[in-house]
Amino acid sequence: MRVVIAEDSVLLREGIVRLLEEQECEVVAAVGDADQLLKAVDEYQPDVCVVDVRMPPSFTDEGLRAALVIRQQSPQIGVLVLSQYVEERYASELIGNNPGGVGYLLKDRVGDVDQFIEGLRRVAEGGAALDPEVISQLLVRSRRADPLAVLSPREQDVLRAMAEGRSNTGIAKELVVGEGAVEKHISNIFAKLGLAAADGEHRRVLAVLKFLES
Amino acid sequence: MATSAVSPVPRAPWRLWRSPYLWLATVHLLGDAVVVLVVGLLVLVTLVVAVLALPLAYFGIRLTVSATRVVYHAGSWERSRARITRNQVIPPVFPPARSASAVQDCWIALTDRVLWRQFGYFVLLFGMACAGIPAIVLAWSVPPVLIALPFYYSGWAAERSQLGPFEIDSLTKAGVVGVLALLFLLFVSPLLIRGLSAVDGLLVRNLLGASATGALAKRVDQLVESRQQVVNSVEAERRRMERDLHDGAQQRLVSLAMTLGRARSRLGKSNPGVLELIEQAHAEAMQAITELRDLTRGLHPPVLTDRGLDAAISAVAARAPFPVRVDIRVPVRPSLTIESIVYFVVTESLTNIAKHAQAARAAIRIIRVGDRLRLVVTDDGRGGADPDRGTGLQGLIDRVSGVDGDFSVVSPIGGPTVVTVEVPCG
Numbered sequence: 155m156r157v158v159i160a161e162d163s164v165l166l167r168e169g170i171v172r173l174l175e176e177q178e179c180e181v182v183a184a185v186g187d188a189d190q191l192l193k194a195v196d197e198y199q200p201d202v203c204v205v206d207v208r209m210p211p212s213f214t215d216e217g218l219r220a221a222l223v224i225r226q227q228s229p230q231i232g233v234l235v236l237s238q239y240v241e242e243r244y245a246s247e248l249i250g251n252n253p254g255g256v257g258y259l260l261k262d263r264v265g266d267v268d269q270f271i272e273g274l275r276r277v278a279e280g281g282a283a284l285d286p287e288v289i290s291q292l293l294v295r296s297r298r299a300d301p302l303a304v305l306s307p308r309e310q311d312v313l314r315a316m317a318e319g320r321s322n323t324g325i326a327k328e329l330v331v332g333e334g335a336v337e338k339h340i341s342n343i344f345a346k347l348g349l350a351a352a353d354g355e356h357r358r359v360l361a362v363l364k365f366l367e368s
Numbered sequence: 369m370a371t372s373a374v375s376p377v378p379r380a381p382w383r384l385w386r387s388p389y390l391w392l393a394t395v396h397l398l399g400d401a402v403v404v405l406v407v408g409l410l411v412l413v414t415l416v417v418a419v420l421a422l423p424l425a426y427f428g429i430r431l432t433v434s435a436t437r438v439v440y441h442a443g444s445w446e447r448s449r450a451r452i453t454r455n456q457v458i459p460p461v462f463p464p465a466r467s468a469s470a471v472q473d474c475w476i477a478l479t480d481r482v483l484w485r486q487f488g489y490f491v492l493l494f495g496m497a498c499a500g501i502p503a504i505v506l507a508w509s510v511p512p513v514l515i516a517l518p519f520y521y522s523g524w525a526a527e528r529s530q531l532g533p534f535e536i537d538s539l540t541k542a543g544v545v546g547v548l549a550l551l552f553l554l555f556v557s558p559l560l561i562r563g564l565s566a567v568d569g570l571l572v573r574n575l576l577g578a579s580a581t582g583a584l585a586k587r588v589d590q591l592v593e594s595r596q597q598v599v600n601s602v603e604a605e606r607r608r609m610e611r612d613l614h615d616g617a618q619q620r621l622v623s624l625a626m627t628l629g630r631a632r633s634r635l636g637k638s639n640p641g642v643l644e645l646i647e648q649a650h651a652e653a654m655q656a657i658t659e660l661r662d663l664t665r666g667l668h669p670p671v672l673t674d675r676g677l678d679a680a681i682s683a684v685a686a687r688a689p690f691p692v693r694v695d696i697r698v699p700v701r702p703s704l705t706i707e708s709i710v711y712f713v714v715t716e717s718l719t720n721i722a723k724h725a726q727a728a729r730a731a732i733r734i735i736r737v738g739d740r741l742r743l744v745v746t747d748d749g750r751g752g753a754d755p756d757r758g759t760g761l762q763g764l765i766d767r768v769s770g771v772d773g774d775f776s777v778v779s780p781i782g783g784p785t786v787v788t789v790e791v792p793c794g
Binding site: 163170172176177215238241243262264265267268287291293294 | 615618620624626627630632650653669679682685692694
């Protein structure tokens with residue numbers, strides 16, 4: 155896995171570089187601002203890039219805008235955005251109509267090494283990794299009257315994990331159940347929420363997000 | 369508030385004689401005449417110039433504004449004179465501050481009530497001078513002459529002298545007049561001068577000084593402004609603390625957690641005892657990160673600065689332990705301070721609801737009404753929220769009143785509770 159890292163804090167950048175190198179990833183470039191990020195992506199064509207939202211010069215959302223450019227110009231390159239806070243509308247902008255190869259996590263989750271690496275791999279392989287906080291916010295802003303009232307608590311856990319972009323295997327591991335059980339839960343959820351059953355993780359994520367946003 | 373302090377003026381005439389007051393007051397009253405002749409004329413001329421110059425386009429407007437300042441200077445000089453001779457301290461008045469446009473300056477200058485009050489002073493001073501000069505002559509010049517009457521009566525005065533309706537034709541009569549004049553000089557003259565001086569002092573105080581209500585209004589303006597500055601600086605400080613924590617401690621902790629994570633994977637399964645310790649340390653680091661994140665969000669969440677109320681409050685609502693509906697319609701962002709205070713009210717309200725209300729659900733609604741922001745937080749809990757019973761409402765009220773906001777809570781026993789806050793958009 156070839157990775158480009160864009161993070162202005164030297165401490166975290168070096169930490170992520172070492173972490174990834176130990177995980178047998180090839181860090182082809184580690185940069186500190188959005189312009190260098192776009193240059194590095196052009197030059198190295200990595201599998202995935204890790205992008206901090208706040209970067210010089212203005213420390214607002216340069217990273218996010220660079221991420222959108224990369225998504226548009228090179229859809230095959232995965233983008234994992236790290237942010238001090240997660241904002242559901244940032245997520246919507248990033249995902250657009252295609253949750254493939256996109257991740258959006260709280261910066262602090264980097265400390266949770268296994269989760270971070272797992273999310274990064276998912277994004278690199280064209281999957282999705284969304285922070286649980288994004289999903290919670292979507293639920294709050296959903297204009298439907300309590301969209302999850304019809305689901306059992308277990309089904310709600312599965313729905314969240316699914317919306318975060320996890321595969322059936324990932325959900326099974328997280329909730330400590332068999333994959334068969336996960337599949338059954340998922341088909342129940344789709345039936346209860348009146349969603350057309352979707353194949354593949356992308357479509358599933360998209361279906362759930364669309365449902366929550368509508 | 370400053371009041372005009374006049375040194376105590378003796379009331380009894382014989383005490384008046386022993387204080388320098390009499391002479392200073394006399395000098396002041398004489399000065400009135402001089403001032404009327406010189407300054408009064410100047411003020412009159414400048415104002416005439418001011419009004420006549422108005423049509424002369426740009427130059428005239430500038431001239432008008434300058435002319436009105438002359439009145440202020442003259443008033444200031446008069447206040448100084450009152451302080452020197454009567455020890456009368458008058459709160460000063462100042463011309464209105466210059467604005468961006470000359471035309472606006474001119475309009476403000478000509479509709480300035482303080483200016484016209486001072487102008488009125490100079491008009492009335494003319495009357496003061498007309499009364500003051502004869503009074504001084506009557507008090508200080510006439511009596512000495514009459515006191516001397518018996519002495520020169522017998523000498524080189526005419527056999528008879530006419531004094532108003534009285535005819536003085538004997539030494540006895542002249543003596544009586546002399547005594548009466550002496551009594552007048554000793555007892556009436558001081559009172560006469562004192563009375564006039566007091567009237568003069570009243571004029572100065574009421575027409576040249578800052579009026580009580582004007583001074584109060586000004587003070588209120590100053591206080592509102594300084595309170596605004598305090599509130600703003602506190603909010604700015606909170607934002608700075610949040611940034612410093614994020615750039616410092618938070619990043620170090622994340623880095624520490626990463627290092628511990630790497631240590632864990634390097635160690636593998638070779639040393640279960642150490643592995644357990646590292647896992648524990650990693651879990652604690654993650655816990656510290658979460659706690660610090662919550663702390664900085666309480667200070668001033670960066671999402672609020674970057675993305676405004678809607679995003680920040682959605683995030684807060686998402687973390688609440690009960691379902692919260694969020695409906696925020698604020699197309700134009702208010703000031704950072706106001707945003708911060710509204711956010712604080714929301715987070716505190718949700719905390720209160722979680723602690724006390726036993727609510728199944730809550731709703732947050734923010735709309736803009738004219739130039740104010742209205743926030744309504746409702747919950748279906750058990751009600752009975754009372755600011756006086758320390759249910760966390762007092763802190764909210766303090767924070768809202770700091771920006772001239774209104775706060776109301778309706779919370780019957782059994783619920784529902786409705787907290788309504790209105791703040792200016794700032």
